[in-house]
Amino acid sequence: MSSKPLLKKIVSLADDKKAENIVALDVSEITSLSEYFVVCSASNLIQVKAIADNIKKNISENPWKTEGYENGTWIILDYVDIVVHIFFEDMRSYYDLERIWFDAKVVKI
Secondary structure, rough: OOOHHHHHHHHHHHHHOOOOOEEEEEEEOOOOOEEEEEEEEOHHHHHHHHHHHHHHHHHOOOEEEEEOOOOOOEEEEEOOOOOEEEEEEHHHHHHHHHHHHHOOOOEEE
């Protein structure tokens, strides 16, 4: 699946599990790490894992790498071209990825 349709599907799957403040950032012009970052949050740790589980279950390819699932306060699903950051809301404000990647373009989904 190419990046743009995969991005739309990931955002939709996060939204299905009531992810909050979903932001898709086009980082392709400023880093070689990935094309897009998806950043979202949840109000409790169970919901953080539910969002990650829903994405992993419904995307045909497995993530290249998954980090943070055991802890559940910040789960990263790395699909190479798209990196999904699912935060417990307190952790999201602490790390503030949107500020760090302020020069990335916000993608309207």
